[in-house]
Amino acid sequence: MIRLLWTAGAEVRYFLRRYMPSNIVLDLIRTRKGLKWGMPAMLLAGPYLAIAFWCTTLIEHAGPEWLHLVVLLCIWNTLKMLAIGPVSVVLLTKARAREHRAQRQEPSDVPLRELTPSSR
Template structure:
């Protein structure tokens, strides 16, 4: 039974990771070229919140109960988009610092990458 649940959860995760639009967008934004678009991508949370609000209005007016699942998914995706903006800034700062270090090491001939004991001549 546990094996069946485990396998099902893996397959559901694979499906969501591969085919859901918010996950595809976030995967594209996590690349080096996409990190600069993290803050504007936060605006993608607005349509998700609007759909969640619309679905809750439908539920309140006697709509089907399965719309609760749509509301949950929309709110989760809105949170992902909203939180990715600040995270992308942190990731971008780290990447630029790493690139700057690598550029300095290339310009100095790579001596900065060696430990102190390896640079000294005995």
């Protein structure tokens, strides 16, 4: 029974990770090139909150009960988008420090005489 639950959970996680738009955006942001987009991605929390608000308004006015799941999903995605901003700043800082250290430790292949201006 535990094995079945474990497998089902892994499959659901794989599906959500692969096909849900917010997870795709977060995976793209976590790449080295995408880290600079972490702070602007926080703006995506606004539409998610607007959808959650709209769904709660529909629920209050005799809307279908399954909209509670949509509200929950939107709030979860809002939290993910709000969290990626500071996380991406930390990851970008670490990546730049690592690149700076690697550049500093890299031996120079250019001979010293080529770096000095030649006088004619």
